[in-house]
Amino acid sequence: MSSPAPPATEAGQPKAIKKAANFARDCVVLTTPAPLGPVFAAGISLGSQLSRIRARLVRSNAAHSDPWIGFLLRFPLPEKQITNEEAGFGVRHESKDIDCYDP
Amino acid sequence: MAEGVGIVQSEHHTLRVRLPRGQVTVTAEQATPAVVDRFPGTNHLTVVSVRLAEGAQVRVDGFGMPFKNPQDSEVEGWVNHNTPIIHGMTLVDFLRRREYHFVVPMSTINLAKEWGDDVLLPPFSYPYGTEHHWHEDGMDQYTKLLEETKSAEPFRPAYG
Numbered sequence: 001m002s003s004p005a006p007p008a009t010e011a012g013q014p015k016a017i018k019k020a021a022n023f024a025r026d027c028v029v030l031t032t033p034a035p036l037g038p039v040f041a042a043g044i045s046l047g048s049q050l051s052r053i054r055a056r057l058v059r060s061n062a063a064h065s066d067p068w069i070g071f072l073l074r075f076p077l078p079e080k081q082i083t084n085e086e087a088g089f090g091v092r093h094e095s096k097d098i099d100c101y102d103p
Numbered sequence: 104m105a106e107g108v109g110i111v112q113s114e115h116h117t118l119r120v121r122l123p124r125g126q127v128t129v130t131a132e133q134a135t136p137a138v139v140d141r142f143p144g145t146n147h148l149t150v151v152s153v154r155l156a157e158g159a160q161v162r163v164d165g166f167g168m169p170f171k172n173p174q175d176s177e178v179e180g181w182v183n184h185n186t187p188i189i190h191g192m193t194l195v196d197f198l199r200r201r202e203y204h205f206v207v208p209m210s211t212i213n214l215a216k217e218w219g220d221d222v223l224l225p226p227f228s229y230p231y232g233t234e235h236h237w238h239e240d241g242m243d244q245y246t247k248l249l250e251e252t253k254s255a256e257p258f259r260p261a262y263g
Contacts (some may be wrong), residue, residue, distance in 0.1 A: 023217045027151075028142060028206040031192060034150040035137035037204065038189045040197060046142055046208065052178055053188070054115065057151075057207055059218050064258045067223040070122045070161070071205070073194075074115035075182050078174040081112065089171045092116070096109040 023059040027071065041073050052076060116182060119164040120198065124226070126159035129219055133211050147210040151218075153203045163198055 026043020028050065030036075042050035054074040061067045078084055081091045134148035142148060155161070170182045180186035185193045207214055216222065230252040238244055 025207055025209060025217075027208070030204040030206065031190065031197075033152060033204050034206050035135065035141050040189060040192070046145070046206075052175070053181075055205075057205060057218055058119070059222065061224050063256065064227060066124075066227045067225075068121040068124065069218055069220065069223065070120045071203070073118040073120065075118075075170065075178055076115055076172060076175060077113060077170075078172050083173045084171050087171070087173065089169070092113040092169075093110050094113045094117070096111055 024056045027055050027057040029055045116170045117165050121162040123159040126156040128154045131211050131214055145208040149207045149211045149214050151205040155201050
């Protein structure tokens with residue numbers, strides 16, 4: 001390998017695609033074609049009052065897994081999950097390494 | 104409790120809705136003034152519609168994971184009891200839809216560069232080939248395969 005090449009399609013090149021970028025952008029999800037239709041979910045950067053369900057458009061190119069496009073729907077957990085911990089439910093965690101982690 | 108490397112406390116219960124590759128029709132158009140008026144404060148807006156092909160389904164990761172939010176019983180109802188979210192539509196109703204509509208704060212050109220079936224890398228397959236019958240030369244093929252495909256990185260965890 002003498003010069004940088006675009007990600008190869010051959011098997012056995014995990015390092016070449018390791019850092020292929022993921023993509024995520026806050027979005028609004030409508031129930032009917034824009035401009036009409038109620039907001040089903042919306043990323044906070046588009047307005048915190050639009051919905052309690054957050055939405056992000058995503059493309060995942062994470063290593064060692066099938067790339068995909070789609071979106072995230074995110075439902076709020078209680079503040080710092082303190083009430084859940086106190087109730088014995090426990091505290092949910094997630095890996096920053098997963099394809100579309102985004103705090 | 105000590106947190107593992109890269110593990111953080113969640114702020115949300117996240118569903119990942121994955122569109123079936125090669126089985127969607129995506130249209131993206133610059134937002135009309137009516138859309139811009141509705142979602143002010145952003146420079147570029149693109150209206151995106153996704154239609155699933157006949158028989159195609161989305162894949163939802165994270166659905167059914169334990170969820171609890173005593174501070175917001177309505178959200179808890181949406182997630183745990185499939186109560187209507189808006190205009191009588193429940194979460195399951197929504198996930199079963201054949202089409203999805205988005206407004207994205209990006210120019211149409213930039214969005215097309217980032218999001219669509221055509222900008223995805225090829226499907227993943229483990230680099231082991233498809234020939235696994237026993238060879239006369241015994242383990243040689245596997246020794247060779249190991250040397251050729253050894254990665255400095257472990258495979259990513261299957262959890263999350």
